[in-house]
Amino acid sequence: MTAQNTSAASGSGAPITYASAGVDVEAGDRAVELMKAHIEATHTPQVMGGVGGFAGLYDASELKRLPRPLLATSTDGVGTKVAIAQAMDIHDTIGFDLVGMVVDDIVVMGAKPLFMTDYIATGKVEPARIAAVVSGIAKAAAETGTALVGGETAEHPGLLEPEEYDVAGAATGVVDASAVLGPERVRAGDVIIGMASSGIHSNGYSLVRRVISSAGWDYEREVEEFGRTLGQELLEPTRLYTTPCLDLVTALNGDPAETEISPEAPVRGFSHVTGGGLAANLARVLPAGLMATVDRSTWSWPAVFSLIARLGSVPQADLERTLNLGVGMIAVVAPERAEDAVSLLNAAGQTAWVMGEVSAYSADEARVADAGLDFVQGAKGVDGGGVLLTGRYGA
Secondary structure (H helix, E strand, C coil): CCHHHHHHHHCCCCCCCCCCCCCCHHHHHHHHHHHHHHHHCCCCCCEECCCCCCCCEECCHHHHHCCCEEEEEEEEECCCHHHHHHHHCCCCCHHHHHHHHHHHHHHCCCCEEEEEEEEEEECCCCHHHHHHHHHHHHHHHHHCCCEEEEEEEEECECCECCCCEEEEEEEEEEEEHHHCCCHHHCCCCCEEEEEECCCCCCCCHHHHHHHHHHHCCCCCCEECCCCEEHHHHHCCCCCCCHHHHHHHHHHHHCCCCCCCCCCCCCEEEEEECCCCHHHHHHHCCCCCCEEEEEEHHHCECCHHHHHHHHHHCCCHHHHHHHCCCCEEEEEEECHHHHHHHHHHHHHCCCCEEEEEEEEEHHHHHHHHHCCHHHEEEEECCEEEEEEEEECCCEC
């Protein structure tokens, strides 16, 4: 290359640095310092090392107490609910949604969460905002007994606006092979128990935001039914079911470290009601040939769902395929222990009730044939059982 060509290739003007490209490394370091105490508060003696390593280390010696420990893992985000957090400039609650979506997806298998990691992508690192997000993740992780062992904050200028961010996480838990919950345990005659949600949780916000936008409502609008603003209601954190569900399993099924769990143990499984709604998620934990009949009249919609339905004239079938409509977790329990299960869950602070039962599909073929959208069979790639929704929601 000639000297003239070299000069042309070098360009002109001020030098281009990482900072001028939009990435502030020092801001990232300040964010880590602000969130450090929140993260360390989740650490149990099993967490090795501190904040800042390339990877988190967790002492798995405790797993030796189980005859055949299986690791369970899940990953998820919180969807477009983050857009409302950003619009409201409230960032310390979205972490509860992340932990709920990730951790309670492994709890449905009977797995105890051990640790999780998080990932935050943002257009520009604003240390206080990032620290607020992580503080919520840490508080929720601590509530579920999950150690937050690591994470990553990435600055993506040009891809995201400066005030925009998205969050995701992954969790790992453990369950003994004899204690795994799921479709293979479910029997005809089992009882379906619902647990109340705290609101919309973290699914269906694309629909919700479209309805609010079309109605011309502002997130700062005071809503009499809520006793607070619309935005505050929509940001209500996801309820965490981790501890009550695991305590229920231990109380009724036993501790696999002490005894092998029988296939006939009374807690058969759980269904986390997330994307797809109640019927589609419940169908995933039922075996082929069985169906659950769920009576809508056993519960009423919380006010926020009635408002969304009214403002957007959203068809009931669409609401049922999109939102949890007041039920965030479901337990499938043997009939002889259903009353005990409801009592234990209520004593743990859950609002729980019997909402249906499991039967052989062949016994209800006539009703299913006429059910139309009230019947769901198989969902999310699982060719399992069916769910029939009957009755009308309570007033």
